[in-house]
Amino acid sequence: MPSDNLLITSEDPVSSGVSSEDDDVGHQKELSLKKDVLSNFESLPDKNKHETFLKDCVDLLLKEAVFHGTDRENKVLDWKSPEELLEIFDFNLNGSPSTHEELKSILKNVVKFSVKTGHPYFVNQLFSSLDPYGLIGQWLTDALNPSVYTYEVSPVFTLMEEVVLKEMRIIVGYKDGKGDGIFCPGGSMANGYAISCARYKFNPNLKETGLHNFPRLVLFTSEDAHYSVKKMASFLGIGTKNVYTIKTDDKGKINVDLLKNEIERVKSEGGVPFMVSATAGTTVLGAFDPINDLADVCEEHNLWLHVDAAWGGGALISEKYKNLMKGIHRADSITWNPHKLLTAPQQCSTLLLKHEGILSGAHSANAAYLFQKDKFYDTSYDTGDKHVQCGRRADVLKFWYMWKAKGTHGLTRHVEKVFDNAEYFTKTIKSKENFKMVLEEPECTNVCFWYVPPSLLGKENEDDYEEKLHKIAPKIKERMMKDGSMMVTYQAQKDWPNFFRIVFQNSALTHDDMMHFIQTIERLGCDL
Ligand code: ABU
Numbered sequence: 075m076p077s078d079n080l081l082i083t084s085e086d087p088v089s090s091g092v093s094s095e096d097d098d099v100g101h102q103k104e105l106s107l108k109k110d111v112l113s114n115f116e117s118l119p120d121k122n123k124h125e126t127f128l129k130d131c132v133d134l135l136l137k138e139a140v141f142h143g144t145d146r147e148n149k150v151l152d153w154k155s156p157e158e159l160l161e162i163f164d165f166n167l168n169g170s171p172s173t174h175e176e177l178k179s180i181l182k183n184v185v186k187f188s189v190k191t192g193h194p195y196f197v198n199q200l201f202s203s204l205d206p207y208g209l210i211g212q213w214l215t216d217a218l219n220p221s222v223y224t225y226e227v228s229p230v231f232t233l234m235e236e237v238v239l240k241e242m243r244i245i246v247g248y249k250d251g252k253g254d255g256i257f258c259p260g261g262s263m264a265n266g267y268a269i270s271c272a273r274y275k276f277n278p279n280l281k282e283t284g285l286h287n288f289p290r291l292v293l294f295t296s297e298d299a300h301y302s303v304k305k306m307a308s309f310l311g312i313g314t315k316n317v318y319t320i321k322t323d324d325k326g327k328i329n330v331d332l333l334k335n336e337i338e339r340v341k342s343e344g345g346v347p348f349m350v351s352a353t354a355g356t357t358v359l360g361a362f363d364p365i366n367d368l369a370d371v372c373e374e375h376n377l378w379l380h381v382d383a384a385w386g387g388g389a390l391i392s393e394k395y396k397n398l399m400k401g402i403h404r405a406d407s408i409t410w411n412p413h414k415l416l417t418a419p420q421q422c423s424t425l426l427l428k429h430e431g432i433l434s435g436a437h438s439a440n441a442a443y444l445f446q447k448d449k450f451y452d453t454s455y456d457t458g459d460k461h462v463q464c465g466r467r468a469d470v471l472k473f474w475y476m477w478k479a480k481g482t483h484g485l486t487r488h489v490e491k492v493f494d495n496a497e498y499f500t501k502t503i504k505s506k507e508n509f510k511m512v513l514e515e516p517e518c519t520n521v522c523f524w525y526v527p528p529s530l531l532g533k534e535n536e537d538d539y540e541e542k543l544h545k546i547a548p549k550i551k552e553r554m555m556k557d558g559s560m561m562v563t564y565q566a567q568k569d570w571p572n573f574f575r576i577v578f579q580n581s582a583l584t585h586d587d588m589m590h591f592i593q594t595i596e597r598l599g600c601d602l
Pocket of ligand 1: 198199200201261300357384
């Protein structure tokens, strides 16, 4: 807890170097504790001082966060409102250092009040799970604390990134794995990079001249695409109004005929289309846009085709499911986040490109203090300048290490198991009268559905049915968070009332777990 009692004043024997004659053993102990704590400011591990502390902390994390936090017998979360948490958790920072005992107790509290996203019953987001190999890769990344801009600082990670990105391009189907790629801080940024590359390809002069005297550039995506496409268009000066969102069909896929009409309309109005951003696995419904059809349109109009496969990309690793993204090798760029379907720890996002040189052309700034051209080694390995970031985490290691641990076959088994769970869950709820699907045939492992409580069963034709159904999912969500039993998200979309979106990406889940989810929702909602 707060360590104000350890504040050292100028009168203090430790700082004055004077010890009184009647020091007893207790006082000596106190003094050595104070001395120990006073050296906390030094940023270097000291074997005598830190080895036991670090081992204790790792033990604590293993016990509390890793094993306790992922045990089905335990809660997914210990819900506290912001007011309650501010009251019981010591967030305050003050002038004096804390003891190791205090620091360990703080760690324990951080775990206690955090959501256990590795818990099998955390099915709330497009990420979950706690992969042991990914975890140790993440911890090693932090122990080495590299920044992947130059080979001199990050030799292993520089080469590792190139190997992983090439393997991913091979899986995508780019010829001989050729092209380019980067690790990005999240899928939104990867989509932003794609827009930037597409624009650079459209006219490289823009890098220096900016948008001044440029025509109105327009890009197209579906109404169900991730919101980052609009955000990034705004960030890059294109403007959200120049992102044309095309309606989706009843499966959540972009309507290609409408897209064609819109391209013609924009051209007739003096706009200049330059890009289509398709989605492979939409955020809510998990729909896959028809990539081959979009590639045909892009070829005809000379547009850059980007595929946001941040979520669905993992399915490429399975022969059984890669057909969902037929034609993806025709895309100019692809966002693929291994931290989603493949469960690498957060964050692990990539942008893959078919073309070489565009990333660097669009983003390099040749900072002479960092990317010296007269280094003693081949400076083409100083890959950092193609990123807009300078300092950059090595997100590759955890994923590469997982891949080593499981082999490509293991990653395939993982993907096929999570699809099997999604299919089993779907089949089961379809057979129940109190569950209703949003899409009859979900394509990915996010399944959207309504739970219909007994009070609303058979009342679909009543005027206030949808209004009442709209309130069911939020109430069940509140109850599950308060009892800590599971976490699944809900949303309203299009003109549908609130519905649940459950997401499967933990390959340790079983069909019994699928039944558990169904029974938990029924238990929490049967009286509504
Ligand atoms: N790309 C962010 C996805 C957020 C979510 O639905 O989990």
